Amino acid sequence: MNVCNERSRDVTKLNESKGIADWIRMWMKWPWVCLMVFLGLSAALTASAEEGVGKTPADAVPATAQENHFNIFEYAVEGNTLLSTIAIEQAVYLYLGENRTIADVQSARESLERAYRDGGYPTVFVDIPEQKVDGNTVRLRVTEGSVERLRVSGAKYYSLGEIKAHVPTLAEGSVPYFPDVQKQLASLAAARDRKVTPVLRAGRTPGKVEVELKVEDELPLHGSLEANNYYSANTEHARVNGMLRFDNLWQRGHSVSLQYQATPSNPNQSNAWSGTYVMPGSTGNTYALYAIRSRSNVSTLGDYGVVGNGDIMGARWIHSLPGKPGLFHSLTLGMDYKHSLESIVGSTDRFSTPVTYLPVVAQYSGTFAGESGVTQVDLGANFSLRGLRDNESEFQQRRYNARSNYFYWRGDAMRTQKLGADFSLYGRMDFQLASGPLIGNEQFTIGGAQNVRGYLEGERLGDNGVRATLELRSPRLAVDMKDVDQLFLLAFVDAGKVWIIDPLPGQIDRFDLSSVGVGLRLAAWKYWHVNADFALPFQDGAYTSARHGRFHLKASYEF
Structure with a gap:
């Protein structure tokens, strides 16, 4: 950038108009003045040469510009496709005006680069190209560091292409937007058998970056075998429960599981089968299908409401809601097909008649983690609408005053609180509030x-x-x-x-x-x-x- 004061221009004109003889006469007339001018110019040129060594384009500006002031009424930003005009103006606004220096230009460059960082683009750089300040305008050059190459290494049980597909923000040719990168990497980390660590390095082409996703994975096969004495009335005391689950079906992150529970000494007395299929959808969405067949007095397969002999098939949509540090929450919607064959011992049912109906479920779940503990809450509505495959007479025969269009709230809250001396306190409360009499299953x-x-x-x-x-x-x-x-x-x-x-x-x-x-x-x-x-x-x-x-x-x- 060439910015000169009036005295420099006068000296330049003098150099153009005078010959060698004029210079000799001037030297003889004013020797001390000429000597001081000569020494001053020599010192300035020496300092300029020393400061120019090792300078980047952002810093390589003539010394005269650093020592002088000039007006800046506009910054012309070249190469930007990411920030809005308003965002750029806000970044450089403080460095516009009269009587500015190269330090102001450098501050404007840093402020604009910081705006990209704060906006989620840490691979974007801003420099000051060599230029003349014409028309009170200074040019700033933006280099948007796009991904030159995306590489996945170390994966044994998960498809490389599928891992790449989970991080579209890091696709080759794109400029990484790191808020999205963090979300997509968190989605990859949701698989318990896979750990992904991103590594960024300079690309072979100046201004480009290379990204490597280092993967540590294990065989996504899991299972459990359990023995307990969680028994109901009039049954044997012992129970066994087995489960087998595979978490990467079709190389798409789908999960399928099968579970069996029984009384080992007499399986006909109490047994239940269940199967679940879970598939990830678009970002933040999960879909689940499940089925249960129960031939037991009380099922402990979960909160599905199977009491006595019955069959259930259901579907769920789980949507992760926007969170923040320490907050994770989701919304679940679903519908079940329930076919109850008989009531359980001790229920308020009057008769052992079959009941078939289609209840709807809507639930909110949230986890709040803090320094002193963790809180979890669930609140859901369960209801059935008259005419959805139900029969009012079946409900009436099963329970006095029971209706097929029932409704109830169900919720729970849990808190784990840290205490002194490494003790902790755990509390939980569950409730249900119904609109009217319910059949035993609900x-x-x-x-x-x-x-x-x-x-x-x-x-x-x-x-x-x-x-x-x-x-x-x-x-x-x-x-x-x-x-x-x-x-x-x-x-x-x-x-x-x-x-x-x-x-x-x-x-x-x-x-x-x-x-x-x-x-x-x-x-x-x-x-x-x-x-x-x-x-x-x-x-x-x-x-x-x-x-x-x-x-x-x-x-x-x-x-």
């Missing part, structure tokens, strides 16, 4: 190893209900034993209450259960897990006497 249960310990599984049922758990957990024990991954003790209090809407004459309309106890949690040798609890119930249940303690034990091998 009722709220209390009792069992998963809620009110010390009682049999599903010992009491009701249309409305609430249950709560509070656990004080010890610090981690056996920390010096390398084979022990986790070991802690706990003391707990459990309680639950259910209400029956429109009870029959003489029927009790509410039940309470509560207990206290102690427990142990162990994870060792990488694959083994043990849960053991002893609970002392305070109230009589349908099959449990107060103050008669009960052990709940579960041992599992998981890979």
Whole structure:
């Protein structure tokens, strides 16, 4: 950039108009003045040469420009396709005006480059090309560092092309927008058997970048075998549960699983099959299909509401909502096909007649993680509309005043709170609030190893209900034993209450259960897990006497 003052222009004109003889006469007339001018010019040229060594284009400007002032009324930005005109103006606005220096130009360059960084484009660079300041305009040159090459290395069980397809922001020829890059890499990291680490380096072509995705993966096959004594009334005590799951079907990240639960000594007494197929959709969307066939008094396959003999087929759409650091939440919508063959022991059903219906489910789930603990919440609505494959008479025959167009809210909240000395406090509360009498499949249960310990599984049922758990957990024990991954003790209090809407004459309309106890949690040798609890119930249940303690034990091998 050539910016000169008036004295420099006068000297230049003098040089053009005078001959050698004129210079000699001037030297003889004013020797001291000429000597000072000569020494000053020599020093300036020497300093300019020294400062120019090793300079980049952004810094390589004539010394005269650094020592002088000039007007800047416009910055002409070349090569931009990413930032808006307003964003560019905001970045350089403070460095416009009269009496500016090269330091202002450098500050404008840095400010514009920072605007790209803050905007999510860290591979964009800004420099100051060699130029003359004409018309009070300074040119800034933008180099948008696009991806010259995307490479995937280290993958053994996952397709290289599929991994590349998950990060379109890093496609060759594109300029990486890092907020999207982070989301897409997080999607890749959702697979528990795959770890992806991005590495950026300068490309072979100036202004380009190369990206390498380093992959560490394992065979995406998982399974578990579990034995427990989580039994219901009038059945054998022992239960076995087996599960097998493959998490990368078709090399598309699809997951398929099969689960079986039974009473090992008498499978006809209690058994249940379930299968699930999960497929990822577009960013933030997941789809699931599942089916369950139950021939047991109480199913412990999950919160699907299978009580007694029945069949279920269902579909779910899970949509991840926009989050922020420490917040992860989603919305789930779905519909089930339920065919219930008979009621369970202890329900409020009057008859053992088949019921077929199509309930709809909508649920919000959120996890909030902070420095002091983690909170999880779920709130869902479950309802069935009259005319959707249901028969009003089937509901009436199954339960007095039951309607096929039922509705109920169901939710839960959990909190794990860090305490001093490495202790922690865990609390959970679940509830259900119904619009009217429900058939047994949709009722709220209390009792069992998963809620009110010390009682049999599903010992009491009701249309409305609430249950709560509070656990004080010890610090981690056996920390010096390398084979022990986790070991802690706990003391707990459990309680639950259910209400029956429109009870029959003489029927009790509410039940309470509560207990206290102690427990142990162990994870060792990488694959083994043990849960053991002893609970002392305070109230009589349908099959449990107060103050008669009960052990709940579960041992599992998981890979």
